Amino acid sequence: MVNVALIPKLKERGWNVCYIGSHHGIERELIAQQSDVPYFPISTGKLRRYFDWNNFKDPFKVMKGTWEAYRLIRKEKPDIVFSKGGFVSVPVIIGAWLNGVPVIIHESDMTPGLANKLAMPFATKVCVTFPETLQHVSKEKGIYVGAAVRDxxxxxxxxxxxxxxxxxxxxxxxxxxxxxxxxxxxxxxxxxxxxxxxxxxxxxxxxxxxxxxxxxxxxxxxxxxxxxxxxxxxxxxxxxxxxxxxxxxxxxxxxxxxxxxxxxxxxxxxxxxxxxxxxxxxxxxxxxxxxxxxxxxxxxxxxxxxxxxxxxxxxxxxxNSQATDALHTLLSLIEEAGKGKQ
Missing domain, CATH: 3.40.50.2000 (Glycogen Phosphorylase B;)
Incomplete structure (x- = not known):
């Protein structure tokens, strides 16, 4: 999980980190193991590509989550938001955009998921793991960084x-x-x-x-x-x-x-x-x-x-692989975007 890999490195560099996630997702358990990282749950729906009756009510959960994220980001005043993707990230990214906070997205898979597709217009940069993914991202935003692996x-x-x-x-x-x-x-x-x-x-x-x-x-x-x-x-x-x-x-x-x-x-x-x-x-x-x-x-x-x-x-x-660890690149991008906000 890229977020788990990044948090200790950011804290080593003096960043204060907080995490916005879902009420019951597995990320809550993972972040609980990180000391001094407040966890803020928000409402979220699931983004489905198939018919389900929940598709009619989940947009209202997403709107509620967006409002919650907007207020939370306005209160916490972060310098930057980093998103790993997933349906809970969409309200957070929109909430950050509404507050004028830069957003860096990381896409792990070769083709962007539905959540990241919806979020990309509101992002400052989109970092990708596979070089092939750049064809799905605008040239102005896309950056190939490779895979981030926990130390x-x-x-x-x-x-x-x-x-x-x-x-x-x-x-x-x-x-x-x-x-x-x-x-x-x-x-x-x-x-x-x-x-x-x-x-x-x-x-x-x-x-x-x-x-x-x-x-x-x-x-x-x-x-x-x-x-x-x-x-x-x-x-x-x-x-x-x-x-x-x-x-x-x-x-x-x-x-x-x-x-x-x-x-x-x-x-x-x-x-x-x-x-x-x-x-x-x-x-x-x-x-x-x-x-x-x-x-x-x-x-x-x-x-x-x-x-x-x-x-x-x-x-x-x-x-013989040319694969490199992306953590250093991601950290540099986060710090650069954060300084720009300041």
Missing amino acids: ELKQGNADKGRMYCQFTNDKPVLLVMGGSLGSKRINDALRANLQTLLADFQIVHICGKGNVDAQLNQKGYKQFEYVHDELPHLLAMADIVLSRAGSNSIFEFLTLKKPMLLIPLSKGASRGDQILNARSFEKAGYAKVLMEEDLTNDSLREAIYQLYRDKERYIENMN
Whole structure:
């Protein structure tokens, strides 16, 4: 999460930081772990591309959130607003614009999401992770910065990871991540192959809230609903990773040189951004891709073994990557825009 990566760096440079988010979103839990960062919840609706009766009432929630954000920004008088996107960001960005506060948006995916599309006209700059994204942004606003990766992820210790999971050194480790809510299809296919895979791998499975199966408590298989402080250590000990294809995660794997098997969300369950992310990484030689419509118990097992057999080739490609950490660039842009406001 770019916001979580930026906050400690901004505080080191003397910035006061506050956070505007939704009442019940996961970002509230993440920001609660940051000391001295006030959290201000506002009303928000969900921006849907499909028919839903809530589409008729959610615009009123967005208008209410915009008014709340406008008053909050007028009271706090920030020098700049930084937005990572998501539907809660639209009222905040409009509220900042109404107050004459500059806004920097960061777009992680290859194509801008609906929230960022709506917010871009009110932004000062739009920072992108993929160079291809610049074609969707006005030349005056678009800036390619690359991926921002949290420093703490680079400080992982493989021995601590093995100790946390009670793993040994005699088998490689497969790390499975299905997103914050998990993925039933990935969870089911993995568990259907569990006995076969455990003959060759130790498996740490971040399966999502409410998805731990207590009946599968066996040696070499460790389940978690969600991890935070331990994640750097789990990544450090992982030999290969099975994951969805969210932009933040896959760039973290790239930075840490972890061969990855990506199963992007299907177009039926998303706007297709994960498919574009995965195909970009596949083309660059950083990842193997298994489309969700091709996901079966057999195809998953075969893809995992093939990824492990070819892991050195993926690592070599990632070592040759030109990807850079965007944190320094983002910090410079924020400070420049903030000084302009002052």
